[in-house]
Amino acid sequence: MQKAxxxxxxxxxxxxxxxxxxxxxxxNNKIISSGSxxxxxxxxxxxxxxxxxxxxxxxxxLSTHLDDCDIYITLEPCAMCAQxxxxxxxxxxxxxxxxxxxxxxxxxxxxxxxxxxxxKPEVYGGILEKECSDLLVGFFKSKR
Amino acid sequence: MQKAxxxxxxxxxxxxxxxxxxxxxxxNNKIISSGSxxxxxxxxxxxxxxxxxxxxxxxxxLSTHLDDCDIYITLEPCAMCAQxxxxxxxxxxxxxxxxxxxxxxxxxxxxxxxxxxxxKPEVYGGILEKECSDLLVGFFKSKR
Numbered sequence: 001m002q003k004a005x006x007x008x009x010x011x012x013x014x015x016x017x018x019x020x021x022x023x024x025x026x027x028n029n030k031i032i033s034s035g036s037x038x039x040x041x042x043x044x045x046x047x048x049x050x051x052x053x054x055x056x057x058x059x060x061x062l063s064t065h066l067d068d069c070d071i072y073i074t075l076e077p078c079a080m081c082a083q084x085x086x087x088x089x090x091x092x093x094x095x096x097x098x099x100x101x102x103x104x105x106x107x108x109x110x111x112x113x114x115x116x117x118x119x120k121p122e123v124y125g126g127i128l129e130k131e132c133s134d135l136l137v138g139f140f141k142s143k144r
Numbered sequence: 145m146q147k148a149x150x151x152x153x154x155x156x157x158x159x160x161x162x163x164x165x166x167x168x169x170x171x172n173n174k175i176i177s178s179g180s181x182x183x184x185x186x187x188x189x190x191x192x193x194x195x196x197x198x199x200x201x202x203x204x205x206l207s208t209h210l211d212d213c214d215i216y217i218t219l220e221p222c223a224m225c226a227q228x229x230x231x232x233x234x235x236x237x238x239x240x241x242x243x244x245x246x247x248x249x250x251x252x253x254x255x256x257x258x259x260x261x262x263x264k265p266e267v268y269g270g271i272l273e274k275e276c277s278d279l280l281v282g283f284f285k286s287k288r
Contacts, residue, residue, distance in 0.1 A: 044199050045208040045231040046190070055188050064189040079255045080227035083248065087189040087224065101260065104227065108260025109253040111223045116245065116252025 001072050001096060001128045003034060007049075008074045008135055011036035018135050021049035021073040023057050023066065026091060032069065033057040049073065050081035054088050065089040074132040076125060079104030082111040085121060092122045096132025145216050145240060145272045147178060151193075152218045152279055155180035162279050165193035165217040167201050167210065170235060176213065177201040193217065194225035198232050209233040218276040220269060223248030226255040229265060236266045240276025 001022075008020030022034040033053040039045060050073060058064055070092040071085060076099040083104075085093060093105065104111045105123055112120050145166075152164030166178040177197040183189060194217055201210055214236040215229060220243040227248075229237060237249065248255045249267055256264050 039208055043202045043206045043208055045202060046195055046199060046228050051190055055190060058187045058189060062187045064183055064187055078227055079248075079253065079258070079260065080224045080231065083222055083224035083227075083253075084190050099260075102262070104223075104253075104255070104258070104260055109223065109227075109248075109255045109258035111248070111253045111255070114223070114248070114253035116223065116243075116248055118246070 001074070001094065001132075003031065004072045004074050004096070005128065005131055005135065007034050007036045008132070012139060014038075014041055016040055018139050019049045019073065019075045021053050021071060023053050023069045023071055023090075025068050026070045027068055033060070046080065048078065048081050050077055051084055054084055054090075058088065067091065070094065071121075072127070074128075075099055075136065076103035076105050076107065078102050079109040079111050082109075083117070086112060086117050086119045089119050090121050092124065094124045094127050096126070096128050097136060098125055098129070145218070145238065145276075147175065148216045148218050148240070149272065149275055149279065151178050151180045152276075156283060158182075158185055160184055162283050163193045163217065163219045165197050165215060167197050167213045167215055167234075169212050170214045171212055177204070190224065192222065192225050194221055195228055198228055198234075202232065211235065214238065215265075216271070218272075219243055219280065220247035220249050220251065222246050223253045223255050226253075227261070230256060230261050230263045233263050234265050236268065238268045238271050240270070240272050241280060242269055242273070242277075
């Protein structure tokens with residue numbers, strides 16, 4: 001999660017919402033992909049940190065499945081990213097700040113609990129919650 | 145929707161699930177992007193037809209919003225695509241076949257009805273339903 005926080009911080013320099021994510025091969029504890037939001041940079045409303053690193057890792061592995069991976073994210077995933085994480089067959093989600101407004105895992109659509117979700121990763125929220133949350137709150141305050 | 149069906153059919157040749165989508169600028173009724181699933185071709189579990197054409201259209205317009213667009217899809221969007229369509233601020237969703245198993249609009253997570261969905265496109269399902277459904281049923285039958 002420290003690494004996810006680090007890439008989230010780098011997003012601020014590009015004026016992107018500071019969310020960072022890291023994919024880890026849990027068998028050897030090795031980071032296989034990390035990245036942040038690039039929505040503005042890429043003019044792409046789907047370019048959330050989670051989507052970016054899933055795409056990069058799958059391209060690298062020439063596979064649509066990341067069964068050997070856990071994902072660490074500084075913010076609760078939205079509904080889009082939650083379903084993408086499920087599609088990629090990722091084992092576990094560890095995330096930092098809760099997102100009552102736009103989250104889609106423990107709030108809102110609760111995508112992973114729905115009947116149309118066919119792979120349900122284990123979810124652990126609130127990891128380094130304060131650091132992850134402070135980063136976002138500080139960013140949005142600076143925008144006002 | 146005829147155009148969406150046409151691109152869906154083209155996906156069969158690449159052994160992809162035949163789902164097609166088209167983005168239309170509703171002000172001048174012009175198609176601005178069309179495409180099908182490329183999940184296998186691109187080794188990308190996020191490369192559903194909807195995501196592909198939203199990314200292409202936004203890149204072309206250098207914008208993260210497609211407020212002037214409606215989307216036509218041969219199949220009910222999943223939760224990932226439903227949230228992506230919302231993120232892109234698309235006005236209306238017209239879709240063909242209902243998807244009780246994996247749909248995320250009128251089934252499952254019903255993403256657009258959730259409190260974490262901040263732009264809710266109008267939804268019209270069942271357009272050319274039989275043609276869209278027959279295409280998918282035929283594809284999966286041929287795989288057995």
